[in-house]
Amino acid sequence: MNNKQIIFKNRPEGIPDQNTWQLEVNPIPELQEGEILIQQYYISIDPAMRGWMNDTKSYIPPVAIDSVMRAGSIGKVIQNNNNPNFQIGDCISSWGGVQQYAISDGEGCFKVDEKAASMPTFIGTLGMPGMTAYFGILEVANIKEGDIVLVSGAAGAVGSIVGQIAKIKGCKVIGIAGGKEKCDYIINELGFDEAIDYKSENIYTALKNKCPKGVDVYFDNVGGVILDAALSKLRMHATVVICGAISQYNNKKKINGPSNYLSLLVTRSTMKGMVVMDYTKDFGKAAREMGSWLHEGKLKSREDIYEGIENFQETYNRLFSGEKSGKLILKVIE
């Protein structure tokens, strides 16, 4: 049995290219005592992957050269060499990487209940992006009913959940997304109050018109110009959650810092960084609550699934081109 794997070969400067990764087909080694073999069905494609490739101090060590590209994944246990915690057929969410088969001693592997949601949903709304949204908007931003909440990357895997949870909690929600289709989606399907199309609107003018009173919470997934504009609209004692900065991840030079950061002083506001891994112990509780919102129809999940591990790089590029709708996922089972 062979395993197609995406191997990380060269650290990219700027946008990854054909030298960054290499597809290899390798035999699967025999399991050691206590190990399980997972046949992977779906791989999660996330903006954070770009950061993991840089050899800089971060919240997690960089991906090593010549190792399998790091990724969250979901699949099923197909072999078990005496690991008492798993059974053949268990559906497992893990950090399996971009490959068709993953061997694990069980660390970082979570059993999920296939009856509760589909596999793609378990790496989207009930996986890392959903957890990021849940803890980011509820614990880091600590939203209250009536808050005005602005979120960027609003049609994306994290932003779409952030906005929906804020609506569930009684906030007014304005989303920033790129293009009419995404803006229509967040208004008509997800129930956001307002949408700003940063590709066709001047962001400052749009914010003036669509959040005339300013914002209590800004949840930032993008950085750059949009972060700067949002900082100019903070209400008193506002909170800015720094979740990501997708507009800056491929910069070859220094990233653009937010010129308007002194707005934090003027409005006595707070800017907080977050990393979802800090909330691991509460993932179960969050998944149960979000699972019930999904069943009640209060929360909608959208996945954009591409097929074939050979298409990893092309699929990954959609993160940055914005050519996707919802959580980006690669199906690797053949």
Added chain:
Amino acid sequence: MNNKQIIFKNRPEGIPDQNTWQLEVNPIPELQEGEILIQQYYISIDPAMRGWMNDTKSYIPPVAIDSVMRAGSIGKVIQNNNNPNFQIGDCISSWGGVQQYAISDGEGCFKVDEKAASMPTFIGTLGMPGMTAYFGILEVANIKEGDIVLVSGAAGAVGSIVGQIAKIKGCKVIGIAGGKEKCDYIINELGFDEAIDYKSENIYTALKNKCPKGVDVYFDNVGGVILDAALSKLRMHATVVICGAISQYNNKKKINGPSNYLSLLVTRSTMKGMVVMDYTKDFGKAAREMGSWLHEGKLKSREDIYEGIENFQETYNRLFSGEKSGKLILKVIE
């Protein structure tokens, strides 16, 4: 009796020049019912003055053209037209502006006890800069014993008090200042643990050597390159207090935002803006505590006093050139 006044004539772009202010000599109008006349002794010269001249939304309205330049001040009541709260001879801290005599209905005027400290100390360590330091480091940064605290503008009116309070509370304190004299002062006179001379040292190298473990708190008075460097040294769950950005106040273009702001994400840190006016109700308590530290010799106060209202602009320029030692004050009584 005539009143020499510095009148704000033109909003500066960049550094104020000879067109920004004009010295006028005007007669003092008769007091209305309930008003007092204050003969001003000392004017507080503060970096915040630069911001007050811009016609932009801020924490306080901009200074109006053709009005007396805004400033904190201290002086004595010399006339009283039936204001029951004050007596002739009372020593008064107020927002009297850059002029020799100020008329007030008493709002924003605080009586101070001349026996407790000198007049200059009441507009320095026991005035706005001292209050900013006190609430900034104790309430906003919320320091704990053992914290590693980094402060910029460390020989200045705010920074010198920030560092000394952090030492009183059992922190390790590193100060950033410009020039050997200031660095020697904060180490030898104020008891800081380390000093970095940003004029002669590479700030990144110096931080690496002098805070090898990183910092729990960074108190920023300067912005720009130093803020960026400090962000690269945050420990986990650190706090950055944004108190000011003197390096950026005269920029004609956009200010430089902190490129390294994503360090907030990596280290799960918080950046908070503050404005001292929010703590007005607790100024009395803070002044009593800082007053007793002054008497016990735990806190040292240094004022740099220049003379003559005619020299206002030259004195003001010392804020930005750094040619001063301690709290900058202008004596306006002749």
